[in-house]
Amino acid sequence: xxxxxxxxxxxxxxxxxxxxxxxxxxxxxxxxxxxxxxxxxxxxxxxxxxxxxxxxxxxxxxxxxxxxxxxxxxxxxxxxxxxxxxxxxxxxxxxxxxxxxxxxxxxxxxxxxxxxxxxxxxxxxxxxxxxxxxxxxxxxxxxxxxxxxxxxxxxxxxxxxxxxxxxxxxxxxxxxxxxxxxxxxxxxxxxxxxxxxxxxxxxxxxxxxxxxxxxxxxxxxxxxxxxxxxxxxxxxxxx
Numbered sequence: 482x483x484x485x486x487x488x489x490x491x492x493x494x495x496x497x498x499x500x501x502x503x504x505x506x507x508x509x510x511x512x513x514x515x516x517x518x519x520x521x522x523x524x525x526x527x528x529x530x531x532x533x534x535x536x537x538x539x540x541x542x543x544x545x546x547x548x549x550x551x552x553x554x555x556x557x558x559x560x561x562x563x564x565x566x567x568x569x570x571x572x573x574x575x576x577x578x579x580x581x582x583x584x585x586x587x588x589x590x591x592x593x594x595x596x597x598x599x600x601x602x603x604x605x606x607x608x609x610x611x612x613x614x615x616x617x618x619x620x621x622x623x624x625x626x627x628x629x630x631x632x633x634x635x636x637x638x639x640x641x642x643x644x645x646x647x648x649x650x651x652x653x654x655x656x657x658x659x660x661x662x663x664x665x666x667x668x669x670x671x672x673x674x675x676x677x678x679x680x681x682x683x684x685x686x687x688x689x690x691x692x693x694x695x696x697x698x699x700x701x702x703x704x705x706x707x708x709x710x711x712x713x714x715x716x717x718x719x720x
Contacts, residue, residue, distance in 0.1 A: 487692060518577070543573070558610060645690060
């Protein structure tokens with residue numbers, strides 16, 4: 482939602498897809514489509530609807546993602562659970578990108594921004610073993626596509642947030658609550674422990690992530706492609 486608002490604020494005509502569109506429908510400058518992006522045809526339907534509505538597609542932001550904390554570790558995480566993580570965090574972006582690239586190539590220009598995670602490469606652990614693997618695949622895809630489609634006028638970049646103040650971390654059944662229940666600790670204590678490792682002492686806001694997405698989507702960084710930008714409050718201390 483923050484990315485959608487930020488793009489509208491920059492004057493973009495936004496076409497957004499989600500299973501439910503109640504929140505999107507309230508935003509000026511946004512056309513929404515109720516679509517299951519986890520289905521095989523959902524991403525293609527979204528891209529085609531956007532082109533039918535607007536006539537062209539200049540920017541694609543792949544912002545779908547979800548995580549389930551794997552308290553039983555790798556051996557307790559089934560093939561089906563790995564498949565779910567790959568579907569939500571990689572395959573949706575892959576299919577949407579595939580659908581978007583054909584019209585972008587035809588018009589000779591386009592920008593794609595993939596929302597990954599620091600879990601793709603920073604201290605991956607058993608709690609997010611499937612999520613991290615899926616996000617790592619997304620970063621790899623970002624770099625590969627930037628090389629193939631750069632000569633065709635298309636830039637592909639990624640954004641890797643650390644902890645962000647959203648329901649994924651702070652909401653009901655979020656990371657803080659799930660880990661807290663597992664170790665017998667108050668969720669606020671789990672959150673405080675996480676913040677202790679962040680140089681700025683706080684989680685990133687959704688609006689800060691959205692601002693980075695907007696800059697990468699715009700022409701202001703027109704010669705940046707294949708990059709993976711961190712926004713983690715100084716969580717990662719090495720390069």
